[in-house]
Amino acid sequence: MQKSLNIDPGKCTGCLQCEMACSYEHTGTFNPSRSYIKVFTFHHEGRFAPYTCTQCDEAWCMRACPVDAISVDMATGAKVVSDDKCVGCKVCTIACPFGTINYSQATGKVVKCDLCGGDPQCAAACPTDAITYVDADWTGYDRMLASAAKSLPSAEATAG
Amino acid sequence: MSWTRKILRVDLSKGSCKSEPLNMEWAKLYLGQRGLASKYLSEEVDPKCDALGPDNKMIMATGPLTGTMASTGGRYSVITKGPLTGAIACSNSGGFFGAELKYAGWDMIIFEGKSDKPVYLLVQDDKAELRSAEHLWGKTAWATDDSIHATHQDPQMRVACIGRTAENGCLYAAIMNDRHRAAGRSGVGTVMASKNLKAVAVRGTQGIGNVDDAEAFASATNDGKAVLAENAVTGQGLPAYGTQVLMNVINGVGGLPARNMRDVGFEGAEHISAEAMAEPRKSDGKPNLTTNGACFGCTIACGRISTVDPTHFSVKDKPQYQGSSGGLEYEAAWSLGADTGIDDLDAITYVNFLCNEDGMDPISYGATVAAAMEMFEDGVITTKETGGIELRFGDAKAFVALTEQFVSGGAFSADLGMGSKRLTEKYGKPDLSMTVKGQEFPAYDPRGIQGIGLNYATSNRGACHLRGYTIASEVLGIPVKTELNDTDGKAELVKAFQDATALVDSAGLCIFTTFAWGMDNIAPQIDAACEGDWSVENCLETGERIWNMERLFNEAAGFTADDDKLPKRLLEEAIKHGPTKGQVSRLGEMLPKYYEARGWTADGKIPDETRQRLSL
Numbered sequence: 001m002q003k004s005l006n007i008d009p010g011k012c013t014g015c016l017q018c019e020m021a022c023s024y025e026h027t028g029t030f031n032p033s034r035s036y037i038k039v040f041t042f043h044h045e046g047r048f049a050p051y052t053c054t055q056c057d058e059a060w061c062m063r064a065c066p067v068d069a070i071s072v073d074m075a076t077g078a079k080v081v082s083d084d085k086c087v088g089c090k091v092c093t094i095a096c097p098f099g100t101i102n103y104s105q106a107t108g109k110v111v112k113c114d115l116c117g118g119d120p121q122c123a124a125a126c127p128t129d130a131i132t133y134v135d136a137d138w139t140g141y142d143r144m145l146a147s148a149a150k151s152l153p154s155a156e157a158t159a160g
Numbered sequence: 161m162s163w164t165r166k167i168l169r170v171d172l173s174k175g176s177c178k179s180e181p182l183n184m185e186w187a188k189l190y191l192g193q194r195g196l197a198s199k200y201l202s203e204e205v206d207p208k209c210d211a212l213g214p215d216n217k218m219i220m221a222t223g224p225l226t227g228t229m230a231s232t233g234g235r236y237s238v239i240t241k242g243p244l245t246g247a248i249a250c251s252n253s254g255g256f257f258g259a260e261l262k263y264a265g266w267d268m269i270i271f272e273g274k275s276d277k278p279v280y281l282l283v284q285d286d287k288a289e290l291r292s293a294e295h296l297w298g299k300t301a302w303a304t305d306d307s308i309h310a311t312h313q314d315p316q317m318r319v320a321c322i323g324r325t326a327e328n329g330c331l332y333a334a335i336m337n338d339r340h341r342a343a344g345r346s347g348v349g350t351v352m353a354s355k356n357l358k359a360v361a362v363r364g365t366q367g368i369g370n371v372d373d374a375e376a377f378a379s380a381t382n383d384g385k386a387v388l389a390e391n392a393v394t395g396q397g398l399p400a401y402g403t404q405v406l407m408n409v410i411n412g413v414g415g416l417p418a419r420n421m422r423d424v425g426f427e428g429a430e431h432i433s434a435e436a437m438a439e440p441r442k443s444d445g446k447p448n449l450t451t452n453g454a455c456f457g458c459t460i461a462c463g464r465i466s467t468v469d470p471t472h473f474s475v476k477d478k479p480q481y482q483g484s485s486g487g488l489e490y491e492a493a494w495s496l497g498a499d500t501g502i503d504d505l506d507a508i509t510y511v512n513f514l515c516n517e518d519g520m521d522p523i524s525y526g527a528t529v530a531a532a533m534e535m536f537e538d539g540v541i542t543t544k545e546t547g548g549i550e551l552r553f554g555d556a557k558a559f560v561a562l563t564e565q566f567v568s569g570g571a572f573s574a575d576l577g578m579g580s581k582r583l584t585e586k587y588g589k590p591d592l593s594m595t596v597k598g599q600e601f602p603a604y605d606p607r608g609i610q611g612i613g614l615n616y617a618t619s620n621r622g623a624c625h626l627r628g629y630t631i632a633s634e635v636l637g638i639p640v641k642t643e644l645n646d647t648d649g650k651a652e653l654v655k656a657f658q659d660a661t662a663l664v665d666s667a668g669l670c671i672f673t674t675f676a677w678g679m680d681n682i683a684p685q686i687d688a689a690c691e692g693d694w695s696v697e698n699c700l701e702t703g704e705r706i707w708n709m710e711r712l713f714n715e716a717a718g719f720t721a722d723d724d725k726l727p728k729r730l731l732e733e734a735i736k737h738g739p740t741k742g743q744v745s746r747l748g749e750m751l752p753k754y755y756e757a758r759g760w761t762a763d764g765k766i767p768d769e770t771r772q773r774l775s776l
Binding site for chain 1: 227228459466467
C-alpha cells in the first residue's frame, strides 16, 4: 500500500512544529530555515498553508535532472535526491510546477521531502491533524465526506 | 545545553555590536530569559537610574527552550527598568521573533546607552549591525515591519519594533513583534524609543542542535504535548475560544470589573465575549473570529485572528483595516470594553488593531481612558482637555475618535500617555487611579476574587495577572479549587503561583501551559534540554530566587512595603450587586501571611537568612 501526505490548510494554526520536526529529522537541528515543508501565513486573510512535495508519479524534477540524481523509493513512492549524484544545477527547481524542490546553500545540493522513509515526522508532529499520512487512494476523502454531509437535512446544525 | 552561550551587546552610544560569552554560572542559578536577564540587569544597572535615560539598559532575552520542539517554546522577554512604574519590568511575548533570535545564535541582546539618531539593529546569524532608521521614525509598527521586509526582501525575517506612541512618550508603549504579538506591559517600548532604537530585525539559519539529552527531550516534550491536548482548557477551551473564554465566566462569578472598577459585573459582557466573536454577523455573514493562530511551536493555539465588520462605522471607509489581524484577547476585551463600559465588539476590535499598529499596551490604555471617563463624568475633565470629545462611559464613537487622536499624537494624548496614576494626580483625583506601583489592573476584581488582589499588590512589575495567576485556582479549580472570597491559604497560593511563573517565564515557555502542566511536566523538559540539575525542587527554588531578586531590585530602587497596596476603592467600596455583593478586598488579612510565607520581615524586607537560602 502506498501512502501519501494529506494536507488540510483549514486546520493549520501556523505553529511550525512540522518545520522543526522536518529539520530535526534531516539535519539534527531544530531549524525551520532548513525544513522541507513550509508553512505560509496569509495574514490579511487569516489563513495558514503547509506546503511540501506531493510526490508526483511522473515527477517533473526527476525527468529534468540531467544526472539522474532523483530516484523513486520503491517502499514509499517518494522521489528521493541522492546527494552523491546531485551537482546542484537547480534545473529540477525550475521544472517543478509547485516549487517544492529547493536548493540549499548549506549543502550545495537540492533538497526535498523524502517522506522520512515512510514515517513522515511533520505528520507526527502536527497537533491539529492538518498534516496526516494516509492511504494514497484516500487523499481528499475527508473533504468529499464534508461536502457530502452538506446535503444532509441536518446540515445547518452540523456545518461549520 | 540549549543555550547558544552567546550574548550580543549593542552599545547604542558608540554604535558597536559585540559578542560575548553567556555567564554560565548565572545560567545555572537563573536559567534564562526573565531570570537570567534580570540578573544581568541587576548587576549592570543602577536601580535608581532614570528609566528613560542612557544609563538604563534594555535586554531582549530568550529561554533555553525557545526555538525547540517543546510546546510553546517560542517566547522571549524584554527586561529593563520600567518607566511606568520605576520598578523592574519584564514583558513576555510570543510570535516568532524569539525563536528567530535563538536560531541566529544569540541567547540575548543587551542594549545600552542611547543613539544620537534613530537606528535599527539588523541581525543575520552572527552578523549584527546598526542601520539608520531615520526613514522609519514617525512610522507605525506595522509600516515599520512592512518597510524593513521590503528593504531586505527576506520574507522569513522577523521584526520587533515600536510604533508612534512610544516615540510620543506614552509611558505604556509596547514592543510589537510579528505585527500583533507584544512585549506589552510596563512601557518597555518607551525605553526602546528613549534609546532611539526603532526596530530589531532578525534572521537566523543556524538552528538549535545542542539539546543535552535528545532522546529524553523528545520523550518529555511529547509527553507534555499529550497532556496539553487532553486537557479541557488547553486542548479545547483555549483553541476554540481563546482567553476570551473567560469573559462570561468571570462576569458570572462576580469578578469582572467595569467602568474604572466603579462597578463589578458588566451588563454588556456577552456582547464582547468569545461566544459573540463566533457569531456570524448580518452584513457579510462572517463572524468576528476568522481563525485561531499559534505562536511559534505552540500546540495550544489560543491566538485570535479577527476581522471588523466592514460596514461598521470604525472601518467603513478604511480598507486597510478590513482584513484579518490580531483579535481580542480577554484582557484587552475587558480594558477596551467592560472597563470603558463599551459593548460594541467591532469598535473594540478596531481599537485593539490600533493598539497593535501603534504599539501600546491595551490594558493600560483602556484603563487610563476609563479613569479619564470617570473624571469627565465627574466634571473634572471637560471637552477643553479632550479635544472636543465627549468622553463618557459606553460611547464607542467617542472612544474610536479618541484612539485615532491618541495614536497620532493629537489633543489629550500627552495626558492619556501618562497612565492613570499620573493622569489622576494631575487632575487632583489620585483615588481614581486603578493601579499598583503605577501600573493598571487587568480584568479580575480583587474584591470579588481575594487571592488575585494579593498577587496584584505584591507583583514586582505593578498590577499584573501574569505574575501569579491565582484565577486558575480560585475560579477554574486548577490545580485545586480555592474559594473566591476566602483569604485563608491565599498567601501560600500566591507565592506558589508567583514562583512557578517566574520559572516558566525563564524557560522560553508560555504560562498558558500551566492550565495543564505542573512543574512535574515542565522540569523534565528543561532537565533534558539543559545541563545541570533541573529537578522539580530546583526549578521551584529557581523561581523563588528570581522573585526575590526582582524584589531586591525594586527595594534598591526605593520601593517599600508601602507600595504593596491596592487603591482605596477596592478596600472600601463594596461590590454593589451580583454574586459577590458586599465584598471588599481583604488585603490586610493576607499581606502579613504572605511576607511570612516568603521568609520576609514584617515590613516586607528580605532578611539575610532568606538571601543566603536562595544564594542571593
